[in-house]
Amino acid sequence: MSRLGTLLARETALAWGRGGGPLVSVGFYAGVATLLPLAIGPEPARLAAIAPGAAWVALALASLLSLDRLFERDFEDGALDHLALSPVPLELTCAVKCLGQWLATGAPLALAAPIAAIGLGAKLDMTPLILACALIGGLAFAFTGGIGAALSLGARRGGLLTAVIVLPLFVPPVIFGGGALAAFAGGLPWPGGFILLAAYAAAAVALGPLAMAAACRNALS
């Protein structure tokens, strides 16, 4: 399994440098989180009510950044050929690529999420749940995002296409995660939404690589 280890190290390093890596993603995230109160108005009560949800949507959008490069660079420079010519199944290779993407951008975004939410006026005691939702939701975003990135291989302006393919796939995690956060903020039972979010992430991790590998094989042939 040393092969997968070296691949994960490479993918994380590449994702870290790709399109500015975590700094740009987190910066974009901070930008969106700052724009929201400017549009909605500065009253703390109104802001506090939407803070967790707003932070959550901004997170989904920030996860889209640099996603288009996940497979495209390797496709253009031939690395995908060499990754495919290996005893390692392409499905596993795709999964490791998404994991690298999550480590390099999803995890830093998850660390930024509670800060953004609290900055918008969320209560301090929400921090653990926001962090947990962002970490697990980030996995779902990375693995469903990988499907869009692989499907748009070879297309002109693949980045836009990736976003159009991926945004509908982001709907369930946004609903589940947003629901859990809203329930927690309102003092209602929140585990239901959280469990659904985790289930969606698990399904994305399990099934996403199958779709990605099929899309990659199609693009290569």
Place this chain on the structure above:
Amino acid sequence: MIDALTLDRAAVQRGGRLLFADLSLSLVAGQACALTGANGAGKTSLLRAVAGLVPLEAGAVGFGGLDPTEARGAGLHLIGHQDGLKPARTTREELSFWSHWCGGDAAAIDEATQALDLGPLMDLEVRRLSAGQRRRLALARLLAAPRPLWLLDEPLSPLDAGWRTRFGAMMQAHLKGGGLILAAVHDPLPIKAKTLEIGAQGAGE
């Protein structure tokens, strides 16, 4: 371990155009074949078809009775224009990653570094390498992770005269050790090889 490569009446179609049909070839361990043909004749497509990246329209590729998926996964190298090297990463990082990915170990990587004289380039970013140096880096994985079948797409074109000779010796050594080489070329290979011309029907000896 691949010890034979056969093409049986292979045909490849790209973008709705039939590139070639009825192409047959038989290589056994220790043999090389130079694949020639005009630009666009389908040399690269044939190499990719042997590697399983492009589907055959008709015919078959055989690896001496081995399961094709296993044979391709662990038994061949494909070195072409698209070398998969990332411009922003250093020679050391790229050599180390691709060699490990192909199943090489540290000792073999050292050996390849020596053989292709990559030592002075190790800390340079790939973007700073010349075309010939970059090709040497790509070729290094042939030695760093030994596999029997080499599919080479114009391996010599960016190399200078001295390196063409040295790479010729490496190919010779590979054949001597029971390897097989299928190389798309415009200039003659510096080793004894069959030729297969795409576009002129059939295989010649």
